[in-house]
Each structure stands twice: as C-alpha cells, then as structure tokens.
Amino acid sequence: MKEKITDAKQREKYGKIGSVAAILCNVALAAGKIVAGALTGAISVLADGLNNLADCGSGTVALVSFRMAAKPADKEHPFGHQRVEYVASMLVAFLILVVAFELAKESVGKIISPVAAEFSYLALGVLAASVMVKCGMFFFARTLGKRIDSDVLLALSKDSLSDCVATAVVIASLLVAEFTGFNPDGYAGALVALFVALSGVGILKDTMSKLIGQAVAPELIEEIKARIFAHEEVLGVHDISVYSFGPNKFYASVHIELDASVDVMASHELVDEIEQEFARETNVSLTGHLDPIVVNDPAVVELRKKFGDLVRGLDENYCMHDFRTVIGPHRTNVIFEVAVPFDCKKTDGEIKAEICRAVQETDGGVYTPVVHVERQ
Incomplete structure (x- = not known):
C-alpha cells in the first residue's frame, strides 16, 4: 500500500x-x-x-x-x-x-x-x-x-x-x-x-x-507511544490525549515518566527534544508533561508494584500511574490515578470504593488510598 x-x-x-x-x-x-x-x-x-x-x-x-x-x-x-x-x-x-x-x-x-x-x-x-x-x-x-x-x-x-x-x-x-x-x-x-x-x-x-470529537485511530496512539519509548530514558507514558483538527492535523498531550533523581533541567531538555522530534517528523503537535518517578527508593518502588498489581487484579483494563506517598506518624497516604476504559459500566465512585476496600482488606488500614479515576 x-x-x-x-x-x-x-x-x-x-x-x-x-x-x-x-x-x-x-x-x-x-x-x-x-x-x-x-x-x-x-x-x-x-x-x-x-x-x-x-x-x-x-x-x-x-x-x-x-x-x-x-x-x-x-x-x-x-x-x-x-x-x-x-x-x-x-x-x-x-x-x-x-x-x-x-x-x-x-x-x-x-x-x-x-x-x-x-x-x-x-x-x-x-x-x-x-x-x-x-x-x-x-x-x-x-x-x-x-x-x-x-x-x-x-x-x-x-x-x-x-x-x-x-x-x-x-x-x-x-x-x-x-x-x-x-x-x-x-x-x-x-x-x-x-x-x-x-x-x-x-x-x-x-x-x-x-x-x-471522534476518537483517533488506536494505531496513532501506539505510534506516539513507540516514538516516545524510543528514548531509553523514558520509564513510562500515560494520560495521552489526541485531538484532531482535520485530516492529518493532530494536537496531543502526554505525561512522560522520567527518573526523579536526574537533574530536572536535563529531563526538561529531553521532553523538549521529544516535542521537537514530533514537530519535525510527524503531523502531531505534541506537548509533553514531565512526571518524575522515584526509582532509587526500594520502599516506594515496592509499594508502587504492590498497588499496581492490586489495581490490575481488580480489572486487567485498569492502569495505575502517578503513584506517590505521603508518610505520616500513624498511617501512609498512597496517592495515585487509575485510568479506566470509557466502556467500563461502573461509576467512578464505585471504582474508588472497590479499590479502597481491596486496600483495606490487604493492609488492614496501614495505607490510606487517595484515588483519582480518569476515563480514556
């Protein structure tokens, strides 16, 4: 073709x-x-x-x-x-x-x-x-x-x-x-x-x-992901939003996960480089948002994996991102977002309650989840 x-x-x-x-x-x-x-x-x-x-x-x-x-x-x-x-x-x-x-x-x-x-x-x-x-x-x-x-x-x-x-x-x-x-x-x-x-x-x-406002083809989303992941420093991407303003005219925003221990100016420079690459080589005008991810703290890494597995265990179509913790004297708040498909029949409130129950049953109140649900 x-x-x-x-x-x-x-x-x-x-x-x-x-x-x-x-x-x-x-x-x-x-x-x-x-x-x-x-x-x-x-x-x-x-x-x-x-x-x-x-x-x-x-x-x-x-x-x-x-x-x-x-x-x-x-x-x-x-x-x-x-x-x-x-x-x-x-x-x-x-x-x-x-x-x-x-x-x-x-x-x-x-x-x-x-x-x-x-x-x-x-x-x-x-x-x-x-x-x-x-x-x-x-x-x-x-x-x-x-x-x-x-x-x-x-x-x-x-x-x-x-x-x-x-x-x-x-x-x-x-x-x-x-x-x-x-x-x-x-x-x-x-x-x-x-x-x-x-x-x-x-x-x-x-x-x-x-x-x-029809959704763009899934192939375009995958192409955007592949181009971003071609940069080895990228740890993950989420919150991809793509808007069509006519045939072959797209504007997109995306959150790009990078190592939090790397100098913020260097990470910002990489995001700029990715945006410029899209402008040169594609018909997508991309705006990237830097999301620093803690990778050197074993406790945070373990918690991120634990809660990610818990969320996916509830529904394989759920995807957790933007995970962070706020440690208090008696409990730890775990704050994260969960992306769910538009065709999911449950309401946002039902999904939040489902996740909170699963956390309570697993950890007995040690962690307090603060969950934001988004459709995509």
Missing part, C-alpha cells in the same frame, strides 16, 4: 484532481441520462440523471473545500482550516438527501399514476455505460481519498457506489417492463431514492462523528 500523503500542498493538488474528475464524469453521465430519459419517458432513467447532476454540485463543494482547507492558520483559526473538509462532506450529504427526497416524490407520483415508458436500447446503453463509469469513479475516489485521508473524497466514492447499485436497479426495471409487460418504473425510482438516501445518511453520520 502506498504511503499516505500528508503535505498540505500535495493534498490540495490531489484533492482538486479527484474533484474535477468527479465533476466532468457526472456532467457527461447526467447529460446522457437526462436525454435518454426524456426520449423514452422513463422516470427512473431521468431520476438517475438528476442524481448525477446533483453529484456535480457535490464535486464542486469538494473542489472548493480543498482550496479552503489548504489555507494556513491565522489569528481567527489558530489550528488551521482543515476541518472545512468535514463541513464539505456534510454539504455533500445534504445535497444527496435533497435529491433523494425529490426522487422519492416523483416516484410516488409515478406509482399512483403510472405512465408507460418506451423501451430504448439507447437508454439501456447509456445506463450500462454509467455503471462502468461509476464503478471506476468509486475505485478512483476511494483510492485517492484513502491516500490523502480525505473524508470528502471518500464521501464522493460512497455516493458513486450507491449510484452503481441504483443504476443497476433502473436497468432491471427497463428489462422487466420490456419482457413481462409490467411497468415497475415508479417502484424502481423509489428504490433508487432509497439507495441515494442511505448513502447520504451514512456520509452525514460519519462526518458528524468527527466534528463532535
């Missing part, structure tokens, strides 16, 4: 190529189907042509979005403009849904008051060619969309795929009418409208999820 393109200028270039190709193909298909539909009186053929005409608008939206998304960050938009592509995908989805509504309305009228459509090999040929062209557009837009990680091109590819299925239904409708005498034109048009609507809803759902 070819490497993804992350350079802004290259993404704009390939995005424009994909958008212009979609516009030109849809103009040609719309013209052919509308003419064929008008000559034969087949509402399903005409409806399919109108759908392609709307797809021209979708391609235009995509073309404009790539130009806007490539604009650099400014005072009003300090994180850049790449989320414009998400907005463009939503516009594409709305255009598709409008077309689906109009097609459904026309088809219902055709079902109520059917009109015989003249069978035409011209219409059949235009539709068959359309299926092949749309299949090619689907593979082209999907391949290019994945290569540049573009939601709007992937939306166009899904639309092309639904058009392939919809046009195949229209072809079947014409053949049924010719060889059986039953005219399913209105029903076929309604089925086309259904396929178009499902495509629009799917695109809208995917895009809204990303605008709301």
